[in-house]
Amino acid sequence: MTHQAKIPGALNVEAIRGEFPILEREINGKPLVYLDNAASAQKPEFVIESVAGVYRASYANVHRGLHTLANETTEAFEAAREDVRRFLNAPSADQIVFTRGSTEAINLVAHSFCQKLAPGDEIIISQMEHHSNIVPWRLACDAGGLVLKWVRVTDTGELDYEHLADLVNEKTRLIALTHMSNVLGTVNDTARIRTIASHHDVPVLLDGSQSAVHLPVDVQALDCDFFVFTGHKLYGPSGIGALYARGDWLERLPPFMGGGEMIADVFETHVTFADAPHKFEAGTPAIADAIGLGAAIRWVERHDRTAIMEHERALMDRAVAGLSEIDGLRIIGTAQDKGAIISFDMAGAHPHDIAQILDKYGVAVRAGHHCAQPLMARMGVSATARASFAIYNTMDEADAFVDALKKSREFLI
Numbered sequence: 001m002t003h004q005a006k007i008p009g010a011l012n013v014e015a016i017r018g019e020f021p022i023l024e025r026e027i028n029g030k031p032l033v034y035l036d037n038a039a040s041a042q043k044p045e046f047v048i049e050s051v052a053g054v055y056r057a058s059y060a061n062v063h064r065g066l067h068t069l070a071n072e073t074t075e076a077f078e079a080a081r082e083d084v085r086r087f088l089n090a091p092s093a094d095q096i097v098f099t100r101g102s103t104e105a106i107n108l109v110a111h112s113f114c115q116k117l118a119p120g121d122e123i124i125i126s127q128m129e130h131h132s133n134i135v136p137w138r139l140a141c142d143a144g145g146l147v148l149k150w151v152r153v154t155d156t157g158e159l160d161y162e163h164l165a166d167l168v169n170e171k172t173r174l175i176a177l178t179h180m181s182n183v184l185g186t187v188n189d190t191a192r193i194r195t196i197a198s199h200h201d202v203p204v205l206l207d208g209s210q211s212a213v214h215l216p217v218d219v220q221a222l223d224c225d226f227f228v229f230t231g232h233k234l235y236g237p238s239g240i241g242a243l244y245a246r247g248d249w250l251e252r253l254p255p256f257m258g259g260g261e262m263i264a265d266v267f268e269t270h271v272t273f274a275d276a277p278h279k280f281e282a283g284t285p286a287i288a289d290a291i292g293l294g295a296a297i298r299w300v301e302r303h304d305r306t307a308i309m310e311h312e313r314a315l316m317d318r319a320v321a322g323l324s325e326i327d328g329l330r331i332i333g334t335a336q337d338k339g340a341i342i343s344f345d346m347a348g349a350h351p352h353d354i355a356q357i358l359d360k361y362g363v364a365v366r367a368g369h370h371c372a373q374p375l376m377a378r379m380g381v382s383a384t385a386r387a388s389f390a391i392y393n394t395m396d397e398a399d400a401f402v403d404a405l406k407k408s409r410e411f412l413i
């Protein structure tokens, strides 16, 4: 299979592919067609080398030592924080907390923010959230007697903004919504969310796990209070991500976890805390992975982000055109503004079977509830199959996916 077809924009996809060693693999005797990018993306040599380089040449614990290696590692770790700041266009690196990923970042906000709330206060999420943006709020609500409210999703997979406006009232304390759905691909209208939130001066958290990969992100333009994302979907290491918090939120919120490095002083009777962001980074962090995330960001920044978006959308359009020829195939999520994620079901075939047969053709897709069970219930399915595209995918791969799916259908139905 050749991997090159006409790609719009300025990306040299063939050269980009050459930077990802894993893409040379064959799966079941076929070239790997990796379309499980919404779950986790593959890593370029630049990121792999950056992480390996830490352990090989310059590794020690951060923020603690006075020796050369400790200083070098601390510098590289803090430089990665600056990479995150620049990537998000946050005003200050002190507004960036390293976390294990989006999940930990949302748990941090849910835990710290909700501690100060009173029974009856309300938090708004939506039916299209990943479990990471549901369960932390459920836990906080149950612990504090808070009320969790759900914005409805329309049949096409868009947020029902009028319903959101109806839900917001003087008891609403926070709106936590995904920026881009990991199942539907829907890109939510953040300006509209902000306008609705502003009527009652409600802070907004955006889950940027998918959007940070596929869209240019500017937290100041988004005008959000909190933004979270995760490194492994952004061609970076797993187990590392970040939280951005606007203004002095990090000063005002109580700590999430206690331990070393997040304190100013510890006495037998009480503890005082370090300034943000360190107040939220208890214990030894994922040092090499944070440095690897910085490398991933610098790698992504080499490419024109609008060109990436157009390339991925062209891949999606190509696949959607092919899928429309398959009888009984239904795409779940047809929003106007949509990133390169296609969830579908096929009458008479279970998504798990589809994924397994596609694997025989070397095509990796995800099948299941995608950690979004309330959304599955809303869309009337228990699971879907999902193909999700990344910077290194090609038109030939979009075609290979459709061909393999047609063959799977013949086999299954």
Ligand SMILES: Cc1ncc(COP(=O)(O)O)c(C=O)c1O
Pocket: 038, 039, 100, 101, 102, 103, 104, 130, 132, 133, 178, 180, 181, 182, 207, 209, 210, 230, 231, 232, 241
């Ligand atoms: C929309 C969304 N939110 C949150 C997460 C959780 O990310 P992580 O598991 O890296 O914390 C994911 C990952 O699938 C996601 O797609």
